[in-house]
Amino acid sequence: MRPTVHDIAAAAGVSLATVDRVLNQRAGVRSVTRQRVEAVISEIGYVRDMAAANLAKGRLYPLVFILPASNNSFMHGLHAEARQAISRGGFERTEIRIIEVPAFDPAALVEVLDSLAGSDVAGVALVAVDAPEVQAAVDRLVRAKVPVVTLVSDLTGSARHHYAGIDNIAAGRTAARLLGRFLGGRRGEILVLAGSLLVRDHRERLEGFSAMMAEEFSGLTLLPVLEGRDDPEVVQGLIAKALATNAEVIGIYSIGAGNRGLLAALREQAAGRGLTVVVHELTDYTRQALQDGLIDVVLNQDAGHEVRSAIRVLKAKADGLALIAAQERIRLDIFLKDNLP
Template sequence: MVVMSKLTIRQIAERAEVSTATVDRVLHGRSKVSEKTRIRIEDAVKELNNNNIPELFLQAAKGCYRFKFLIPDRQSNFVADMERSLMLATAALYDVDITCDLHRISFSDGNDLIEALDNIDPDEYQGVGAFAIDAPGVKQAIGRAVERGVNIVTLVSDIPDSARHHFVGIDNVSAGRVVGNLMGRFIGAQDGKVGVITGSLRMRDQMDRFFGFRQIIEERFPQLQLLTVSECNSDPELNRIATSELLQNEPQLLGLYSIAAGNKGILQALDDTDKSPVVIMHELSDPVRKAVAKGQVDAIISQNTDHIARSAMRVLRAYYEGKPIVESQERIRMDILLADNIY
């Protein structure tokens, strides 16, 4: 006999020889299931619980959820932190069993993301979290997945006019505006130029950050000229080359804004020069922390990957169960880190 308080949906599914998703639908009435399958599941509950009536299971069974997360295949400290946080977050919802599948895909274009979304089976996954790239066809692929019954949240980078259910991440336009204000204030009244290095402006988070940044610089600090954005695919070596070229070829360079990942290469280029522009970056890592502490980098805009991961799990569960979301709990905070609070 299985003790009722320990009974799980997975055990019921194995005994009834059906999927965990089917068991969950029967228990919570989320979609139509054949009477034959319903009886099989109820019989399995009785067998496992010494012939107790199935209704008791609704109060004692532990839910089982499987989520898939579509994440960039590029290597960066932020992506590594995000992967770690997603795996740890499976234990954050103590009253359910969560399986987290990570699917690494290329973000060089939207094709891999479209294919991954089109292959999501709503009977296999109760929710999907995806880094979104604003490429042709991606919005439509999200729409097709939602029409099939897939619950989708976008992480870090959003496509707000898509059919996705929720976005989990900071307000990236506000983040860019904050950087613009910091950059202008740190530089002061000097006339000069500001370089911008990013991964790809097809990623909505990066595009929004640049939009907010440019808006503030043009409105409040017109004495600063923005140079052409260098898109380096968040590759440390490409970032190093782009930074070195800016430092060598732009004698009036007063500031440098790194919008995305790959900051290790930028730090290497700064190590090789005696110039000291105002430098502001996104995403915290140990090398960046040390650079801030010694004054090589002036400020970091960071977001907590643990909070993002836990929020994604809670939101996906809420949509699957048809329950409300606590907006204040799921609002991702933007942290501003300087030398004074970096440790």
């Protein structure tokens, strides 16, 4: 059953009026009481029902999601979650428009961002390409009083208001620890596959992965990173060639989302090699690969949570309300064959 403000009040030992003041960042609450209420909010997983408040106010929020036109399953899922949000628009008082841009294309992203300045938009969510020109375009949009949220991949040097995504350095470190432990002290080479190091999430995962490998698993050697632009056909060719020419490869870490190509190459060439494989994003393809024993671990982020979080944040910014940090924290899930949902 979904927690309510009554549950918060009871657990924190305060009145409903106090809970309301904390949720709406109003004065009149002692610091220690505010901290206790916020701790309860985090502990019980309260999610504020902004839809009901917006229905009462009769306000409409025109929002724009800028998403990459990419032939990979995770991005297909992100698009699907954004379309689901469109279908909820009447209830949530949102009017969401999706604009597609070519993946890993800073110029195309800048063009769309600049076109939104001065338009009737209450907020923009985008999958960022970490380039100076994109940062500048985001900053221009923020100066034009348009709230901006980055999705999946951040743009930390920019003036964006919020990032809806996992801690990618921690994700990379987690991948390295799992891969190293699964290999059980074996020595050999590790293939690392990225989509593009133009995006911060892939760079940060690589940073965390490399650091953990150096700290804990010095017997494993990282080969030069392969960049497959999350394109299944490109990835399949890169992995097939790498496996054919590197006999000492005993593990693979797929940073990005080109897993269909990776799995195709593994099915063709991995038989009998005893590879340990860690990938990102639980899709129909990686789920089946886990069940088949073709890969060992999937690290997953909930695209639906990220889309919903972006919408909540953009609405809150449009209304001048503070965020509930625990509500917007995106979790990193670890899936093995044994705990698939």
